[in-house]
Amino acid sequence: MNWKTILINFINGYNYFIIFYFLVLNIIYVIVLLLSIKGLYYYLKRSQYEGYSDLLSSSFLPGISILVPCYNEENTIVDNVKSLLHLEYNDTEIIVINDGSTDQSLEHLKEEFNLHEIDRVYKKQIETQAINDIYLSATIPNLVVIDKENGGKADALNAGVNIAEYDLVTAIDADSILETDSLLKVVIPFIENPKEVVATGGIVRIANNSKVDRGFMEEPKLPKADLPRFQVVEYLRAFLTSRVGWGEINSLLIVSGAFGVFKKDIVAQVGGYTAKTIGEDMELIIKIHRYLREEEQDYQIPLVSDATCWTQGPSDFKSFVGQRKRWQRGLMDSIINHWKLLFNPNYGTVGMFAFPYYVIFEMFGPxxxxxxxxxxxxxxxxxILNPSFVLIFFLLAVLYGVFISTSAIGVEAYAEQRYDSILDYIRLFLYGVLENFGYRQLNTIIRAFSLIGYTPGSNEWGTIDKGKFDNDNSDVEL
Amino acid sequence: MIELVINGVYILAIISAMIFFILLAKIIYDKVEDYRNEKLIAELKNKINHYLSGGKVDISPQISAKKKRLLEGILINYSKQVRGETKKQLQELAEKTGVIDFKVQHLVNSNQWWKKSEAAYMLGELGSDRAIDALLDFLEAENSDIRYQSALAIVKISGSEYLELAITKLLELDVYPRDTILRLIEEVDEEIYEKMQPLLRAEEIEKRIIALRSLGLKQDFRLLQWIKEYLKSEDEDLVKACLQAAYQLGDIGDDSYFQLLLTTKNNSSFQVRANLAQVLEKFRTEQSRLELQELMTDSHWKVRYTAAESLLKHGEKGVLALSQQLHSSDQFAQDMAWQILHQEITFDSLLNNEELDNYQQLIDNISQYLEMTNKEGVKCELEDYLN
Incomplete structure (x- = not known):
């Protein structure tokens, strides 16, 4: 057998493997999609008699500490804090953690909220970089600002957990905006099942070009640029047809760092957010799964499908690549740190299904x-190429992608209908088709190269310039 | 293989196209419906307003199911905004227009648990007595949502009348968190002591806790005898409930009661001790402050923290007591006292209030502390204040 025959056999074998891989992946997608639809259906039915207004006025609504990690967010931080002050929730404490910003973030906060330095007791339950100063506002009684040495997002969040007064903490990115009722919705699982629910997550959506007024989402709009539009479809798919489904079998491995609520105790018990990773959100959730399964405790981590947080997606190519590299590296950090979970029946559905899915299809998939x-x-x-087979197989892959994306858009239209215009939905569908011709391949290549060039143990902040929320619905400033 | 793939392509193309067109049709349908509903809603609102201003009922009970759903939505929205006579008028209108019967039918006849739950919720919001009998039957429902929504609706409609029954039925199922049941009791405006007595006397600890907590929130002083009795219990949750209720009742001027509360000071549970520290906030006496100062050196931070906060709420004497803690041998007590005093100095101009009884002593305590801890910045601020 010469080298050519060996190569031909290898390529043929690999092609069969890819077909098998494609089949298995898509079967999983369909199962998770069906689970998502089931979860959303019952969630929507139940939300009709949830009685949000009764809950809001109840003295039994748990207090919550809102952690806002901030690193060079001078463009958005003040608006972000203002929007948090107007959430429909009675008992909150807002903790902004300035992680050694080199821009004017802290100065803007000081000026806007009349901050005063206070000597405050700092319970160091979780190790963090040194705290420089703690500020309280003379105008907003429930606002605390921590200024600390730079240590990365995870370190900033841990400082927030250390100082938080309430039993529930939520981490919200400084460049994100919550809908006014989102916090209440995402806390409801803790009220309904206080013993078992240890964390919940909401849905993150792309806000580029949406009408935002002083930190409030006035009118969601589709982004004008192509790149963020693709991300809208991608986020809908990731949350509504994937994470909701994983949540249904209590195997949600990512609660987005942009919007998740946790019991403070459990965060402290697992040692807080892991500093030496950039995927601190996934890492924390896996640590919680792992800890509670090892302790043989009953617990739940549900995803609340209509608790929405809006965020700016990167709209230039460089930022986009940076974001995807970070995501892939974060994913790999977590998988390597918790390799023990892989196909380990002691970790239940997490060890047998969710974790292997992330290893095989999310980490090695690209x-x-x-x-x-x-x-x-x-x-x-x-x-040895059979062009007609390749073409048809490619078409099949594209159509499968279109099917999943269309399902996600369909679920959105059925469950939420955040966009007013019918044209927006037609555009979304179009981008659900178009993303298979370039965007998807681009993502694959970025992530594949991130996998190849992976180096563990970074705790840097992402330097994605997402721009400022705009009040006149024009393009995002970059 | 190729044929299989080609078939896959066809199937996926058809499914995707179908989803797209169904999606489009759904959005268009919703828009058209919204437009039509707007007109119907405006028409119904006019008729409701006409009725509320003394006119006759101009809505037939024979209207379509869709119109009834819109009507029930409007009535519920109105009900949430009004009280008293107007609310009664809305309930009458709901009965006369057949909305209540329509919802009762949903509750009784639907095969879907969520439809039954929704119907029970709506009946509670509409508030008509006519639904009570049907709702009472569903207190036995196996589905926890139906049972809870029925109990909630009963309480919203009839106040305390069936309260004990509703709580007992909910506790039978053992799936509802305590706060969820307390939230239900919160809906009752009237006094509930008589209804809660059987629960206070019950064997089950959970029933006693719920009764203590809910009566505490109502600040019903008849609860005192029960607090005194159950404070001696060995059950941690029951003792905590007693202290939570005691916090709501405040200082009743009974020293033996105060001394009884203090027996929990050495309880092994830090949560009980933290609850005690919270209760002591309400007892503005010298002994209470001394106890709080002692609790500020507790082994658990939560107790120390709560004690410091309670001291602050004692006003100027509490502040003075806190300033004494600045010289405590316990580092945390020192830090905690300073945190609160620093906050007060910064935001509440504590040091500008020279009329405080022990102003000089307070200033001396703070100055000595600043000297001792080399807090130069604050020391300068303090000197500026004093000059």
Whole structure:
């Protein structure tokens, strides 16, 4: 057997593997999609008799500490804090953690909220970088600002957990905006099942070009630029047809760092957010799963599908690439740190389904897909390519992508209908088709190269310039 | 293989196209419905307003199910905004227009648990007595949502009348968190002591706790005898409930009661001790402050923290007591006292209030502390104040 035959056999074998891989992946997608639809259906039915207004006025609504980690967010931090002050929730404490910003973030906060330095007791339950100063506002009694040495987002969040007064803490990115009733909705699972619910997450959506007024989402709009539009479809797919489904089998491995609520005790018990990773949100959730399964405790981590947080998606190519690299590296950090969970029945559905899915399809998936494209090239040069099969298979893959995206948009239209215009939905569908021709491949390549060039143990902040929320619905300033 | 893939392509293309068109149709349908409903809602609102201003009922009970749903939505929205006579008028209108019967039918006949739960919720919001009998039947429902929504609706409609029954039925199912049941009791405006007595006497600790907590929130002083009795219990949750109720009742000027509360000071549970520290906030006496100063050196931070906050609420004497803690041998007590005093100095101009009885002593305590801890910045601020 010469090298060419070996190569041909290898490529043929790999192609069969890819077909099998594609089949399994898509079966999982369909199962998770069905679970999501079931979860959303019952959630929507139950929300009709939830009695939000009764809950809001109840003295039994638990207090919550809102942690806002901030690193060089001078453009958005003041608006963000203002929007948090107007949430429909009675008992909150807002803790902004300035993680050694090199811009004017702290100065803007000091000026806007009349901050005064206070000597405050700092319970160091979780180790963090040194705290420089703690400020209280003369105008807003429930606002605390911590100024600390730079240590990364996880370190900033841990400082917030250390100082938080309430039993529930939520981490909200400084460049994100919560809908006014989102916090209440995401806390409801803690009220309904206070013993078992240890964390909840909400839905994150792309806010570029939406009408935002002084920190409030006035009118959601589709972004004008292509890149954020693709992200709208991608976020809908990720949250409404994937994470909701994983949540249904209590195997949610990511509660987005942009909007999640946790019991403070459990965060402290697992040692807080892990500083030496940039995927601190996923890392924390996996640590919680792992800890509670090892302790054999009953627990739940549900996703609340209509608790919405709006965020700015990167709208330039460089920021986008940076964001995706960070996500992939964060994913890999967590998977490597918790390798023990893989196919381990002691960790239940997390060990047997969710974790293996993330390892095989999310971590290695992009590389396998990238190699699939390479093998098509190699097959062409070796003269063994069946163009009609490749074309039809590609079409199948595209249509599958379209099917999943359309389902996500359909679920959105059925459950939420945040966009007013019918044209917006037609555009979304169009971008759900178009993303399969370039955007998806771009994502694959970025993530595949991140996998190859992976180096563990970073705690840096992302330097994605997401711009400022705009009040006149014009393009995002960059 | 190719044929299989081609079939897959066809199927997916058809499914995707179908989803797209169904989605489009759904959005268009919703928009058209919204537009139509707007007109219907405006028409119904006019008729409701006409009725409320003394006119006749101009809505037939024979209206379509869709119109009834819109009507019930409007009536519920109105009900949430009004009280008294107007609310009664709305309930009458709901009965006369058949909305109540419509919802009772949903509750009784629907096969879906969520439809039954929703119907019970709506009946509670509409508030008509006519629904009570049907709702009482569903206190036995196996589904926890139906049972809770029925109990809530009964309480909203009839106040305390069936309260004990509702709580007992909810506790039978053992799935509702305590606060959820307390939230239900919160809906009752009238006094509930008589209804709660059987629960206070019950064997089950959970029933006693719920009765203590709810009566505490109502600040019903008849609760005192029960607090005195159950404070001696070995059950931690029951003792905590007693202290929570005691916090609501405040200082009743009974020293033996105060001394009894203090027996929990050495309880092994830090939560009980923290609850005690909170209760002591309400007892503005010298002994209470001494106890709080002692609790500020407790082994658990939560107790120390609560004690410091309670001291602050004792006014100027509490502030003075806190300033004495600045020289405590316990570092945390010192820090905690300083945190609160620093906050008061910064925001409440404590040091500008020279009329305080022990002003000089307070200033001396703070000055010595600043000297001792080398807090130069604050020391300068203090000197500026004093000059």
């Amino acid at each position: 590389l396998l897909e990238f190699l699939g494209y390479c093998s098509i090239g190699a097959a062409y040069f070796l003269g």
